[in-house]
Amino acid sequence: MSSNQPDLLPLESFRVLVEESLTGVYLIQGDRLIYVNRRLADIFGCTREELLALPSALAVIAESDRDMVREKLRQRLSGEVDVVEYTVRGIRKDGRVIDLDVRSARTMHEGSPAVIGSMLDISERTRLERALRDLSLTDDLTGLYNRRGFSTLAERQLALALRGNQPLLLIFADVDGLKAINDTHGHAAGDQALRDTAAILRSTYRSADIIARLGGDEFTVFPVNAVESSASILTERLDEALARHARQSDQPYTLSLTAGLARVDPAECPTIEGLLAQADRALYERRAKRNSR
Secondary structure, eight states: OOOSSOOOOOHHHHHHHHHHOSSEEEEEETTEEEEEOHHHHHHTTSOHHHHHTSSOGGGGBOGGGHHHHHHHHHHHHHTSOSEEEEEEEEEOTTSOEEEEEEEEEEEEETTEEEEEEEEEEOHHHHHHHHHHHHHHSBOTTTOSBOHHHHHHHHHHHHHHHHHHTOOEEEEEEEETTHHHHHHHHOHHHHHHHHHHHHHHHHHHSOTTSEEEEEETTEEEEEOTTOOGGGHHHHHHHHHHHHHHHHHHOOSSSOOOEEEEEEEEOTTTOOSHHHHHHHHHHHHHHHHHHHHTO
16 A cells, blocks of 8 residues: 655755755754754854854854843743744854844753754845845934834744744833923934934944834834843843933933833734834823823
């Protein structure tokens, strides 16, 4: 009796496929790399032996992204999450920072939990995407993404969060007294306040985070792949940056922001419009609270 099922590929065939793959493949146990294929070594500009000798797999991850990657690794090894997809910045042997698309899953190796995954170097694609976005998705005054730009970039992150049932963090802020600055010091001063706000947000958050001016005096930050435990750190950094700016600024006004952070359940905000509506509501509530003081 014939079977409709194809013959299973022998183990040696799978080994050859992985070895010759154009995608970087790795296996992690604990936090050590215990297998990498040739392509992964090429991505980082080193030999396989050099990668396997590293004290931690996190050594090839940009320092600003290591806490996030460490948490995702912990979740998979503990069995909390089986499969994850995310983007991260890696560091080549020559020091160049590259953008990586990472897909990984929990597995078992010699009776112990391990993580098997793949990496693609998407640096060139990211550069081209940024160039195209800059044509129509940025705010002329501040250079941040505009509302359309925010919607475009946040789409993929929201889809990943929905797929993984992961909560999102959304930072929102508006400039205090912008109308008073315009009325008292002129619109050039008001424009400068907006540019200074953009500069503060850029210096506070990672280049991978989505930072946008939604319109008027409203700004938002979508920290990419941020874990919930980092919420207080995200707001503390902004407070510190504002205080530092106040000490150094020679403007005839003190720049301040009404800011907050919202935890967003992607199941309740499954669209970018819903995400922006959440930001709008949060800004309105913060303004009302501020004005009632």
